[in-house]
Amino acid sequence: MPFGSVVPDQAHGRVIMATDIKVPTLGESVTEATVGQWFKKEGDAVTADEPVVELETDKVTLEVPAPATGTLASIAVKDGETVGVGALLGSIGDGAGATAVPAAMAAPAAKANGGETVKAAAPAAAEIPAGEEALIDIIVPSAGESVTEAEVGEWFKAVGDAVALDDPLVELETDKASQEMAALAAGTLAEIVKKTGEIVHVGDILGRIRANGGTAKPIAAGPEDVHVRDTVAETAMPVSPAAAKLMAEKGVAADQVSGTGKRGQVLKGDVLAALEKASGEAAAIPAAPVAVPAAAPVMARAPTAPDDESREERVRMTRLRQTIARRLKDAQNTAAMLTTFNEVDMEAVMALRSEYKALFETKHGIKLGFMGFFTKAVCHALKDIPAVNAEIDGDDIVYKNYCHIGVAVGTEKGLVVPVVRDADAMSIAEVELEIAALGAKARDGNLSLEDMQGGTFTISNGGVYGSLMSTPILNAPQSGILGMHKIQQRPVVVDGEITVRPMMYLALSYDHRVVDGKDAVTFLVRIKEILEDPQRLVLDL
Numbered sequence: 001m002p003f004g005s006v007v008p009d010q011a012h013g014r015v016i017m018a019t020d021i022k023v024p025t026l027g028e029s030v031t032e033a034t035v036g037q038w039f040k041k042e043g044d045a046v047t048a049d050e051p052v053v054e055l056e057t058d059k060v061t062l063e064v065p066a067p068a069t070g071t072l073a074s075i076a077v078k079d080g081e082t083v084g085v086g087a088l089l090g091s092i093g094d095g096a097g098a099t100a101v102p103a104a105m106a107a108p109a110a111k112a113n114g115g116e117t118v119k120a121a122a123p124a125a126a127e128i129p130a131g132e133e134a135l136i137d138i139i140v141p142s143a144g145e146s147v148t149e150a151e152v153g154e155w156f157k158a159v160g161d162a163v164a165l166d167d168p169l170v171e172l173e174t175d176k177a178s179q180e181m182a183a184l185a186a187g188t189l190a191e192i193v194k195k196t197g198e199i200v201h202v203g204d205i206l207g208r209i210r211a212n213g214g215t216a217k218p219i220a221a222g223p224e225d226v227h228v229r230d231t232v233a234e235t236a237m238p239v240s241p242a243a244a245k246l247m248a249e250k251g252v253a254a255d256q257v258s259g260t261g262k263r264g265q266v267l268k269g270d271v272l273a274a275l276e277k278a279s280g281e282a283a284a285i286p287a288a289p290v291a292v293p294a295a296a297p298v299m300a301r302a303p304t305a306p307d308d309e310s311r312e313e314r315v316r317m318t319r320l321r322q323t324i325a326r327r328l329k330d331a332q333n334t335a336a337m338l339t340t341f342n343e344v345d346m347e348a349v350m351a352l353r354s355e356y357k358a359l360f361e362t363k364h365g366i367k368l369g370f371m372g373f374f375t376k377a378v379c380h381a382l383k384d385i386p387a388v389n390a391e392i393d394g395d396d397i398v399y400k401n402y403c404h405i406g407v408a409v410g411t412e413k414g415l416v417v418p419v420v421r422d423a424d425a426m427s428i429a430e431v432e433l434e435i436a437a438l439g440a441k442a443r444d445g446n447l448s449l450e451d452m453q454g455g456t457f458t459i460s461n462g463g464v465y466g467s468l469m470s471t472p473i474l475n476a477p478q479s480g481i482l483g484m485h486k487i488q489q490r491p492v493v494v495d496g497e498i499t500v501r502p503m504m505y506l507a508l509s510y511d512h513r514v515v516d517g518k519d520a521v522t523f524l525v526r527i528k529e530i531l532e533d534p535q536r537l538v539l540d541l
Contacts, residue, residue, distance in 0.1 A: 018091040019068040021052060023083050025201045032084045033057045039242070040072045046092060051240040053089055054268070063240050063267055068092050085202070136185050138169060138206040149201045150174045151319045157189045163209060170206055173319040173413075179445060185211035197316060242268040250275060321414050331476040336512040339471040342524040344531045346487050346502045349373050352534055364429040370484070371407065371435050372428035374459060374527075376537050378482060379403045379424040381526040382457060387515045388480040388508075388523050389456050397514060406455035406475060407435055409442040410465075416442050417475055419455040428537070459484065469505045479514040482527070483507035 023033060036054035040046055051063035052072065073093035077083050140150060153171030157163055168180040169189070190210040194200050239247070239254065243266045247257070250271070257274045259266035304312065317325070331337065353368050360368040382389040382403050390399045403424040406417040418438035423431055441447045458475040461484040472483040483506065490503045506527065510520045530536045 018073050018093045019070070020091050021064060021067060021089040023055065023085050023087045023089060024062075024064065025085055025203055032082055034082050035077050035079050035089070036061065037079055037242070038075060039063075039240075042072050042075055044072050046070060046072055049265070050238075051242070051265075051267070054242050055083075061242075061268055061272075063242060064089065066092060134185070134211045135190060136187075136209045136211055138181060138184070138208065140172065140200045140202050140204045140206060141179075141181075149199055152194045152196050152198045152200060152206065153318070155192060155196060155207075156180075159189055159192055161189050163187060163189055172200070181206065183209060185209055187211040239266040240268060243271050246271045318413060324414050327476060328473050331474045334476060335474050335479075337474055337509055338512045338517070338520070339507055339509045340517070340520045340524060341469070341508075342506045342521075342528055344504050344506055344528045345492070346370075346504050346531065349531055349534055350487075350502055360429070364433065366429070366432050366436055368428075369432060371459070371461070372432040373531060373534060373537070374461075374482070374484060375405050375407075375420065375423050375431045375435075376428055377527045377530040378405060378457060378459060380530055380537070380540075381523050383424070384526055385515075385519050385523045387519050388510060390479055390514050391456075391477040392479075392511070392514060393477075400456040402456070404454050404456045406452075406458035406478075407438065408458060408460040408475075409439050411442050411445075413445065416447060416452060417455065417458055418442055418447055418451045419453065421454070457481070463487065463504065469507065471507060472509045474509055474511060479511040480520075480523070481509050483509070 033055040034057075036056045038053050040052050046052055046066040046069065048067070048069045049065045052066045053064050055062055055064060070092045073091045075090045076088045077090070083089065150172040151174075153173045155170045156168050157170075163169065163183040163186065165183060165186045167183045169183050170181045172179050172181060187210045189207060191208040192206075193208070194204065194206045200206065239259075243257075246252070246268055247254070247266075252271055252274060254266070256278075257266050257270050260270055349370065353370075357368045360366075386399050386401075387397075389403065390397050392398075402422060405420045405423040407420060408415055408417050418441070420426070420431060420434050420438070423434075426434070438447070438451060441451065455475065455478060457478055458472075458481040460472045460481060462470050462472075463484050463486040466486055468486050468488065470483050470485065472481045474481055485505045485507070487502045487504045489500050491498050492501050492503060493499075494501070506524055508520055508524050515523075
């Protein structure tokens with residue numbers, strides 16, 4: 001039985017184990033729902049999988065089943081209130097036959113009807129006595145706001161393999177990042193439910209661990225409890241209360257509706273579907289055909305010779321790579337993108353770095369790089385040319401009076417762009433420290449959605465890979481991106497004489513719908529002026 005929380009019994013100084021009823025995943029882009037009606041009152045007996053509350057979204061009405069058998073111990077959200085995915089709706093107690101246990105105890109063992117011992121794990125780590133077994137579900141955790149699904153990557157263990165507590169079991173890939181799911185208990189991998197490449201949603205079961213004593217930990221995010229499989233024999237379910245009410249109102253017979261709920265239970269949505277089907281069959285005039293826009297043409301892959309095909313390797317694109325491809329192509333299709341170039345003499349910045357790098361590292365604990373100078377120069381230029389720090393929203397242009405600078409970071413999984421927030425209010429040392437911290441999180445796959453949201457302008461440093469010149473693609477909906485490149489010794493004319501200087505090409509790609517050519521050129525000239533005379537940063541000139 002899944003364990004959710006403990007319910008205090010003030011009269012006897014003890015706690016009773018309870019199971020939380022939570023708002024399930026509501027579907028892509030749906031993040032909240034309204035509580036329609038509770039089918040049970042506090043104190044009523046409930047059976048596992050029996051509908052207890054109805055939720056209404058702007059797309060669908062659904063019934064939330066009881067996650068366990070017992071009594072409805074509490075109702076946390078009343079009819080008409082709005083709740084988000086994962087919010088607590090109420091809790092189910094063990095009922096009249098439940099055993100109250102002291103708060104110091106971790107989790108009780110129970111015998112299911114099927115005869116197998118199962119164990120509920122508390123939100124804190126719980127001990128499973130030696131010799132007892134528990135089947136513990138591996139649950140898809142929440143990956144952050146607006147991220148509701150992921151793709152199953154590589155399984156690091158096979159069914160039957162031994163696993164230790166905190167062993168990496170499986171990799172999940174979202175649109176933003178990858179994360180590894182660790183074992184919540186020691187034992188063996190009993191089952192793999194979701195195979196590599198399958199799409200899963202928050203709360204889905206990925207597989208199960210057969211724990212043989214030891215410690216069971218709660219899942220760190222998403223469903224806040226360790227799920228264990230209940231082996232109670234399945235029985236037929238009665239029609240749900242909401243469905244029964246609707247059937248009575250519309251005069252629908254039970255044999256006219258096919259149930260899609262657990263164990264064939266008829267839900268309210270099944271009745272609505274049956275009514276819609278009946279209405280369609282009764283219509284005498286067929287509906288007018290609806291024009292469907294033609295799908296975008298997909299370029300067919302050229303035929304490959306058999307000898308060549310045997311030497312090819314086909315690898316499925318990761319979710320992150322698919323998202324990168326889609327967003328970059330969307331930027332090209334949407335923005336009126338143009339690129340302008342300039343070059344900067346890096347001698348002054350390099351001399352400043354050389355003079356103070358040892359003192360800087362001693363004081364701040366980090367090396368003095370180029371990104372701090374470029375980020376601060378960009379912030380100054382954005383203040384002078386606000387159009388480059390703006391974006392289009394419908395028929396409006398939104399000017400950002402702050403500088404959240406995205407810094408493109410290449411990882412093994414692909415390109416990610418964490419954001420240095422309020423970089424204009426930071427010192428060069430603070431910028432360097434923040435970029436180093438975000439870069440480490442990116443390479444370790446630990447960036448959160450919040451780390452990558454809200455950027456107003458992006459800097460991409462292709463020079464670290466040896467790029468001499470490029471035309472970076474906009475990071476929509478931003479209107480500008482600066483491309484840094486390799487520093488190369490080149491002959492230039494200074495004060496009428498030819499000399500060799502460390503030069504870097506700069507590229508600004510911009511959305512011509514927002515930024516005029518004059519503004520784009522002036523923006524790059526402003527950055528050039530600051531970097532060739534970095535004292536301007538100190539004097540705010």
